[in-house]
Amino acid sequence: MLKSKLAAAVVAALAFGCANAYAGNTSPSDPANAPQDAQSNSQSAPSTTADDASKKAKKLQEVIVTGSLIPQVDVETSKPLITITAQQLKDRGFTSVADALQAGTFATGSVQGSNNSAGFTQSAKTLSFFGLDPSYTKYLIDGLPMGDFPALYNGSEAFNNLASIPIEMIDHIDILPGGQSSIYGSDAIAGVINIVLKKTLDAPVVDARFGWHTGGGGADRRVYAADGFTWGNLNFVGGIQVESIEPIWGFDRSLTRQYFTQGTTPATASRDYLVLSETQLVNAYYSPNQLNPGIGCSAVTGQFGGTEQLQNRANHGQYCGSQDSAGYVTETNKQNTVNLYTHATYDLNSNVQLYQTLLYTYDQQKFSAGSNFLFWQSPIYYDANLGDFVLAQHAFSPEEAGGYQNILDNNVENSVYLSLGAKGGFGQSNWDYDLTFNHSEDHLQERTFQRWTTAINNYFGNILGPNLGPDPLGFGYPTYTPNYQAFYTPVPNSAFRAFTGYSETYAKTWDNMLRGQVTNSSLFSLPGGDAGLATVIEGGNQGWNYSPDPRTLDGETYEFTDVSGAGHRSRYAGTVEFNAPLFKMLTVDMSGRYDDYNVAGGTVSHATYNLGVEFRPFGDLLLLRGTYGTAFKAPTLPDEFQGPSGYYSSVVDYYNCAKLGYTGGNVANCPGQLSGEQFFGQQSGNPKLQPIVAKTFNLGFVLSPFEGFSLKSDYYHYNIRNEVEVQSSDFLAQTESNCRLGIFDINSPTCQDALAKVIRSGTPLAPGLLPPITEILTPKVNVAREYLNAVITEANYSHVIGPYGSIDVKTSWSDIMTHRQQLLPGDPFINLLREPYYSTEFKSRVDGSVGWLSPTQTWGVTLYGIRDGASPNYLATLDNNYYSPGAGKLAPWIRYNLTASYSPIKNLALTLDIVNVLNKMPPLDRSYPGTESQPFNQLNYDVNGREFFVEATYKFGNAK
Incomplete structure (x- = not known):
């Protein structure tokens, strides 16, 4: 009876997942090896001897730590791990998974988001580890690869979307900086983020939340319900989260209501x-x-x-x-999201457990x-x-x-993540197995308002x-x-409707992976403990298809073209990890992996390795740690199969403006036809691209002098080669100008490249000027190199203060020590921290929280703060220095969140969140001209301002 019900449940899960995947969206990712959480991996077996009892006790203490395949007793290992629990997400006032991750001290890079008007992926959110490319981060769900978003970041890169991950279904999030390809495969250059979903509930729960902004717009309504049950050997958890968010328009905020009135030139109406x-x-x-x-x-x-x-x-x-037309832009999107989650396990016997995880997301976003x-x-x-x-x-x-x-433009995403598997032990041995089938699929419909x-x-x-x-x-x-x-x-309006309408573009990604893992955490004894071994073999396929509305390709959409492309490939990989506690003080961990991709009749393969060392000279008091290894990123399907894609845009003709005397901050006064020349841009994929490769290492320590306190600091180094470069049209136009003006050596590789890609034709506007820019070419090639050194330091302190409750203090600080990039072989290295045209990343970030909980846990208060360091102002990015007139750095941006919770009865919790308590806007940048409608760096800042949330959570029954 139970077996038949289980079979029915599995078939229903598969049917539900496939049906919704077909109508919806999820996406593929590269092969990776994945730890499961402790609960889902712990195994137990009958014990008949003292040794068996000892092994069982040890196994119960072991957990799978992100960054390793082998269960371990120690959470702190050679790989520095940052963990955000579900409670910390609530206490710090984060309203979404994306908000929480983007606020991490590791996420100092500038990224596009919903406030990037007319951006390529305005309905998606991502982050940048230490200013590295967003696509260099590997995202996992329960340790297995998360699918790619169907649209392309910046019009050219595959990436993962964090915008619609359900925050109420999160158990915790693990963040692991540094190269991790020897465990997780492609993409894990900058780091790994593992989003671990809830596996158990102590009682049915209903949660309702409402939020509003004091500046107007952005009303947020969210409802969450979840339940679980145990029926014999079957355990089930399921939940649904529904959320609706209204947009914030530019006219809702004083900074974006009109064209900039405090800039270098008078405010200029549209x-x-x-x-x-x-x-x-x-x-x-x-x-x-x-x-x-x-x-x-x-x-x-x-x-x-x-x-x-x-x-x-x-x-x-x-x-x-x-002047007011500037305000008719959405600063945040209108969003409607539904998330459905189920997780089930069934114990066939003491050595076999079947499991299933399903996450379905419907996400609609609208913007202008x-x-x-x-x-x-x-x-x-x-x-x-x-x-x-x-x-x-x-x-x-x-x-x-x-x-x-x-x-409004209207994007609808439907995604499905499905995992089915079986795990257990081989008899009474120390060998465990885990066989998993993982499927992700992401469908995206983009309805873009067009002029015919x-x-x-x-x-x-x-x-x-x-x-x-x-x-x-x-x-x-x-x-x-x-x-x-x-x-x-x-x-x-009748005439307007006659020459406008919506184009419809459909895109999808998918990924299938069959993965088998065999693990022995007690392979043999060493002076420091038991050696562990894990091996993984996995294989699968993935695909990407982006099918634009035909009218966007034949010129029927006015001043608008789209990207097209489709491709698929198969892949396989093998991984081995060996953990050896050589002595009580010294543990060594070694891992190696080989990945192979079969695509377009060819093969792309790469091998990676990692060596980690843990040294504990004084037991738990001090851990000295370090790793050295390699990482890689295989060419993505869009890298290989993106068809010739064009776009219309405008660019400043920097050379002709300079010939007329308009340079630096004066460029805004260049005649209109030169300050915004219309051109046709074109880029395409390259099936001959090779993997991006990296060598990385980290060195650090963990100091725990007394209970409740820990201090840890880790230094990270990245040496990345063979990067794929797609230069911006503005960058090429500036470079072409600098080459023609003699600022750069016109015979250098960079100048020859720019002169070949910036195409001029037609009649000059005046004697002594060149013809206008009419076309700019931006193909993808493996050319760039990058070096980065960064440090993260964390301190944690918790203490029970007798009858006054308990306090919890956490702080983290990051600093980018060096960040250099070479765009083309033979070029000098660009100092990305000192040459702000190329990067506006934050050099440093500090965050911290102070929390108090009453002795009865009836009351709780947490104050969270985050400080983003200085960033370049507009003129600094234009002139590529900090010493030109008007160029400089902006003041740090400091915000605070306050959360207060109260439980009037046992099962009811009431929460008040105030996000951005002081209503801090982006630092005022007076170097923008009066032609700017959004006078702040949209890659770094937002104008959301202060937001209030009231929330009620009720747990039924005898909840803990």
């Missing part, structure tokens, strides 16, 4: 109705009063909430615009990039009445669109009027006599 001369370098804007006599901008003053009016920009001229990405622009034409070559542009207002909230090229050009073509033939000067431009009165009139 150019919503503009006619621009292509022949005049100064005062090139034609006044609306000239083109629309007696009316000017008066017909459009109702736009953008009644803030549209005649504007004047120094040295440029007049136009119709709004604002009017800067919702416009029409004419081609250059000859205006017969003006006798000039001009172009016209119009940005659409919320009133024309029927409300921006009704045209043919329809929008037809609509404005009626305003331009009939083509009167080529221009009289023989340049081949069309001639028009536009109806400017119609141009300076709002577009009716």
Whole structure:
């Protein structure tokens, strides 16, 4: 009876997982070996002798520690491990897994997120270990690989999405910095993050939470329910979490409500109705009063909430615009998420346990990039009445669109993570086995609001009027006599709807892995204890498919193209780990792994190793530790199979601006047609890419002088080679300018590379200038090298203060000592800490918490603080130094969270969280120009501000 019910449960889990995976999303990851938590791995066997009893007692003390395959008694090993428990997540006021991990002192790098308007992955969140590439981190769920997100970070890289992991279903999170490929395989260069889900519940639980921001927007509602039961040999845990979050708009915050008023130039309203001369370098804007006599901008003053009016920009001229259009951008997304989780085990006998884990996620996110990405622009034409070559542009207002909230981009992700397995022991021996099948799948639907090229050009073509033939000067431009009165009139919503709509792109990733592990934690005796051995063999396949709407590839989506690509590959790997306590004071751990990928008729393979040493000269008082090893990252499927993908964007023509005298902070005043040249960018995958390889080591200590206190500090070194580089268009344009101006050696590899990738064509705007930039090429190649040295120091203290309860104090500090990168062979190394154009990472971060719990555990209060160190201001990133006029560093950013909990009755807990208690905004950066609508580094900061949460948790029955 029990067996039949178990079979039915397993079949139902498989059917549920596959059905939802087909309709939903999850993603693949590279092969990895995975520890399970102590509960799910502990085995027991009948004992008939004293030795058996001793072995059983030892086994009960052993736990699987992230970073090793062999169960161990000591949690502190040669590999420094950072653990965040579920209680710490709550006490520190973290509202999501992504928030908690991004606040870690190891996560000092700059990353894209939801406030990166018009970014490639605005619905996803990730992090950067010590400023290293986000894709260099291996993510695990219960020790097994987490799937990749279907869309590409920065348009080119596979990565993992942390945005929708259910925080209420977390038991703890392990963070392991340093290269870990000898255990976990590809991607584990910077470190490993293992998200361990709950395996048991002491009682059914219901939790409800509501949050709001004092600045407006961002209302958050979340409900969680979970239960579990034991039926004979069957143990089951299941839960569901549902959350809804409203967006924060730019107009909700004073810093982003209007164009920047405290910058290096006066606040400059958006150019919503503009006619621009292509022949005049100064005062090139034609006044609306000239083109629309007696009316000017008066017909459009109702736009953008009644803030549209005649504007004047120094040295440029007049136009119709709004200072408030800056605020119509979502700073955080609208999000609706549903998470479903189940975990079950069934003991067939004392040597066989079947287990199953299922995590399903539905995540919908909506966002807007604002009017800067919702416009029409004419081609250059000859205006017969003006006798000039001009172009016209119009940005659409919320009133024309029927409300921006009704045209939000809409991303829907469905993901499934499924693990099925059996584990146990071989008879009465010390050998254990674990056989696992792991499947992850991620489906993404991107509905992007578009302007249809043919329809929008037809609509404005009626305003331009009939083509009167080529221009009289023989340049081949069309001639028009536009109806400017119609141009300076709002577009009716019916017409707007006729030339706009949604494109639909579908993407998916999948990963299948069959993994077998055999472990013996008491292989033979050594003077320091029992030696341990673990071996793993695994194999599987993975795939990626990104299928854009065909209209994004044939030019029918206005000023918008998408990426395409698809591919799959098989892989296998073998791992061996040996742990030898040579003496009571000295333990050595050795591991090695071989990975092989079969792709496109070829093979990519790599072997890695790691040696760890633990030295305890004074027992538990002091641990000296260190590891040395290698790591790698195999080319991802997008690296190999991304098709030629194009995009339209604009870039500053730094060279032509410099020739006209506009450099440094003065670049913002460069004539409009040079400060935002439209170009077509193109990049593609490369199936001949080789693995990124690294050598890493760490040295550190753990000091525990008395009970309740520990101090640990670890130094990390990374030497990474063969990195894949995709340069930004802005970087290439600046480099090309510096090469042509003689700032860089024009014969250097970097200059020759930039000159080949920045393509100019057409007619120069003025004598002495080069033709405009029309195309920029950014292929992927194995060229870069990187060195990094960092240190993390942690202190923990807990103490019972008699009748006054207990206190718990934790603090952590990280510092990036050196970080250098060489982009191309033969180039000098870039100091990423001193050359801010290349990196805006934080050099240091400190966080800490002080918690108090009453003797009866009825009351609890925790104050958490985080300090992000200095980062470069805008001009420093532009000039690539800290000494140019106006360049410098921003003040540290310090925030505090306060959490208070109260249990009026045994089973009920009430919690108040205040996130960012002092409502700290990003450090004010006065070096931004007045043309900026988001005057802060969106890779480092946010404008979320103070947020309150009230939460109630009720446990039924006799909960602990």
